[in-house]
Amino acid sequence: MLDHGKLKEVVDNIKDKKDNRRVNFTTKHPAARIYGKIGQTECQLVIDTGAEVSVYTKSMADLLKLKPKSDKTMTVVAIDGIKQKSLGSAGLVTVKVMD
Numbered sequence: 001m002l003d004h005g006k007l008k009e010v011v012d013n014i015k016d017k018k019d020n021r022r023v024n025f026t027t028k029h030p031a032a033r034i035y036g037k038i039g040q041t042e043c044q045l046v047i048d049t050g051a052e053v054s055v056y057t058k059s060m061a062d063l064l065k066l067k068p069k070s071d072k073t074m075t076v077v078a079i080d081g082i083k084q085k086s087l088g089s090a091g092l093v094t095v096k097v098m099d
Contacts, residue, residue: 030049031046031047031048031049031050031051032046032047033045033046033047034046034047034097034098035097035098036095036096036097036098037095037096037098038064038066038093038094038095038096039064039065041063041064041065042098043060043064045095053074055076055086058087061087061090064093066090066093067090068086068087068088068089068090069088069089069090069091070087070088071088072088072089072091073085073086073087073088073089074086074089
């Protein structure tokens with residue numbers, strides 16, 4: 001389970017705070033783990049109604065045959081506070097929810 005106290009500590013200790021909006025650590029938007037299908041591949045997905053973007057690993061992109069556009073990148077800060085540039089954006093992806 002996510003330790004919100006540890007997450008808050010990591011966020012508070014990020015040195016380069018260009019975005020000074022406060023992070024709200026209360027759960028206002030529910031998240032759910034579902035079984036779904038992207039293309040022909042069945043997978044588990046986390047649906048987070050409060051998230052601004054969804055992320056996935058390169059190996060997951062390869063498995064799902066998603067081709068990120070490298071001209072649309074963003075800087076991502078992981079839970080450990082390390083900044084990394086994304087590989088790109090896959091744009092909108094159709095997810096079929098399974099029973």
